[in-house]
Amino acid sequence: MRAPFGALNPLLALVVFGLYPSMTIGPKEGWQVYSSAQDADGRCICTVVAPEQNLCSRDAKSRQLRQLLEKVQNMSQSIEVLNLRTQRDFQYVMKMENQMKGLRTKFRQIEEDRKNIMARNFKELQDKMDELQPLIPVLEQYKTDAKLISQFKEELRNLSAVLTTIQEEIGAYDYEELYHRVISLDSRLRSCMSKLTCGKLMKITGPVTIKTSGTRFGAWMTDPLASSRNNRVWYMDSYTNSKVVREYKSMTDFVSGMESRTYYLPFKWAGTNHVVYNGSLYYNKEQSNIIVRYSFEMGRVLAQRALEHAGFHNVYPYTWGGSSDIDLMADELGMWAVYATNQNAGNIVISQLDPQTLEVLKTWNTEYSKRNAGESFMICGTLYITNSHLTGAKVYYSFNTKASTYEYTDIPFHNQYFHMSMLDYNFRERALYGWNNGHQVLFNVTLFHVIKTEDDS
Known part of the structure; x- marks a missing residue:
């Protein structure tokens, strides 16, 4: 009964110390520290103890114990490598988390800036609309003026046609006579005005x-x-x-x-x-x-x-x-x-x-x-x-x-x-x-x- 108990003690010690890495466990008398593993901060996370080799050296169970201890040692080394990789991955995750927080802040700032820009653009458009609003009645007046101008052009074309017809009917000689009559009338009017220089x-x-x-x-x-x-x-x-x-x-x-x-x-x-x-x-x-x-x-x-x-x-x-x-x-x-x-x-x-x-x-x-x-x-x-x-x-x-x-x-x-x-x-x-x-x-x-x-x- 004693040998099996001694063979299971190292595994029990490994499990206990693995669950409580912060505890400090001292080996009993006649036992020796076989292997240990630490984290990145130097804390002990696994300690393996075993009886001295001269104990039960000829016992058939001792070979099994050594084999088991070798496996435990390999496991401890794997755990150490895994722990180091985990620490490296954890640092990478922490870095990524900080970057994600920065991106989130930037996205929030961009969203706020976009809202501010949209609000400012909307205000500029609103101000421009307010400036253009008084021009509407002016444009309406221009429409009216355009209609009047069209009417004037039409009347001018009609008058030009009438004058052309009159000029063709009067003839060159009659036109000269009419011109001299106008000049004569202008002279007579000016003469009359000269007599109006004084009055009461x-x-x-x-x-x-x-x-x-x-x-x-x-x-x-x-x-x-x-x-x-x-x-x-x-x-x-x-x-x-x-x-x-x-x-x-x-x-x-x-x-x-x-x-x-x-x-x-x-x-x-x-x-x-x-x-x-x-x-x-x-x-x-x-x-x-x-x-x-x-x-x-x-x-x-x-x-x-x-x-x-x-x-x-x-x-x-x-x-x-x-x-x-x-x-x-x-x-x-x-x-x-x-x-x-x-x-x-x-x-x-x-x-x-x-x-x-x-x-x-x-x-x-x-x-x-x-x-x-x-x-x-x-x-x-x-x-x-x-x-x-x-x-x-x-x-x-x-x-x-x-x-x-x-x-x-x-x-x-x-x-x-x-x-x-x-x-x-x-x-x-x-x-x-x-x-x-x-x-x-x-x-x-x-x-x-x-x-x-x-x-x-």
């Missing part, structure tokens, strides 16, 4: 706002003696402490602000009642009763002369003040100066001037107070005076220099912007130029004409 003011309509610019006070004008192709505009902002005159080649350039030239006068001006006449600027020199004639072409002063006894520097201004004591103007009959003197008790004085020398040719005294006048302008030798520069103003008084007579009138005009600091007549355009509280405006005038024919005596 009946009505003022408007204004038409040309531009909004500058301060509340200023002046703008064109040259009434310039040719029809010369439409230059001159612009003088403010009523004092300035020398700058801005020039524009046309009314279109003036509206768009496209300045063509700037002039710097030798003297500052006073007031807003300047005038351009036959290429020269006429203005009142600041803090004096001196009139200055400045040539735009030559860029220098051609003449200057004191207006005898004329009040200046707000002694006899218009109702709005602004050093508007001396008002220079031009009409169909020439150059004029309107002012007031102590000798005429502060009432308005009218003087006709020589445009070249500024010499006074003739003077008329009126009985209308200069300080009670809002503004004034000359048409065909008659001075028209407004009773205020504010809302509700009207042309209240007129003085005819031909007959040296006056009359009270009642011609309203619309003071649209409530403060008029300049009102001047341009006989080439039959219009009143106004500076209305920082707005440059034009008024149309209606004149009553008496046409003289060759039969009139």
Whole structure:
């Protein structure tokens, strides 16, 4: 019974120690350690003990024990190799797991980025749709315009066909005759218009706002003696402490602000009642009763002369003040100066001037107070005076220099912007130029004409 028990002890020891690799088992006396295996961290995972070889050496069971121990040893070595391979595989699995976690994180980030990109793209598309939305009615209008254009083209084709037919029926000779008749009619109309140069003011309509610019006070004008192709505009902002005159080649350039030239006068001006006449600027020199004639072409002063006894520097201004004591103007009959003197008790004085020398040719005294006048302008030798520069103003008084007579009138005009600091007549355009509280405006005038024919005596 003892031998079998001794033969089974090594296998039992192997199983027990394999199940509990962390336990430390010491061999009994007379037994020896035959084989052992450790893991990668140096921990014992298998220990084989056996009796010393001199015990039961001749016993038949001892051979069987040795054979069994050899098998156990082989198994232990296989276990060790398997353990090392398992450890290597485990490390590889751990590495793969980390890589899988990284890929999972990347996939999650890509998914989030994709959602953000889609949301951003959707927002951009939505914004673009919002921008395009207002264009729909415009496109609808274009459809309507396209229909109108098609109709216009059709009408044009019809008219062209009619004109072609008429031209074929009239013939070359008849066409020449018709052309000469048109030229003759145009000549007669121009001759008739030349007889309408002067008349009596009946009505003022408007204004038409040309531009909004500058301060509340200023002046703008064109040259009434310039040719029809010369439409230059001159612009003088403010009523004092300035020398700058801005020039524009046309009314279109003036509206768009496209300045063509700037002039710097030798003297500052006073007031807003300047005038351009036959290429020269006429203005009142600041803090004096001196009139200055400045040539735009030559860029220098051609003449200057004191207006005898004329009040200046707000002694006899218009109702709005602004050093508007001396008002220079031009009409169909020439150059004029309107002012007031102590000798005429502060009432308005009218003087006709020589445009070249500024010499006074003739003077008329009126009985209308200069300080009670809002503004004034000359048409065909008659001075028209407004009773205020504010809302509700009207042309209240007129003085005819031909007959040296006056009359009270009642011609309203619309003071649209409530403060008029300049009102001047341009006989080439039959219009009143106004500076209305920082707005440059034009008024149309209606004149009553008496046409003289060759039969009139």
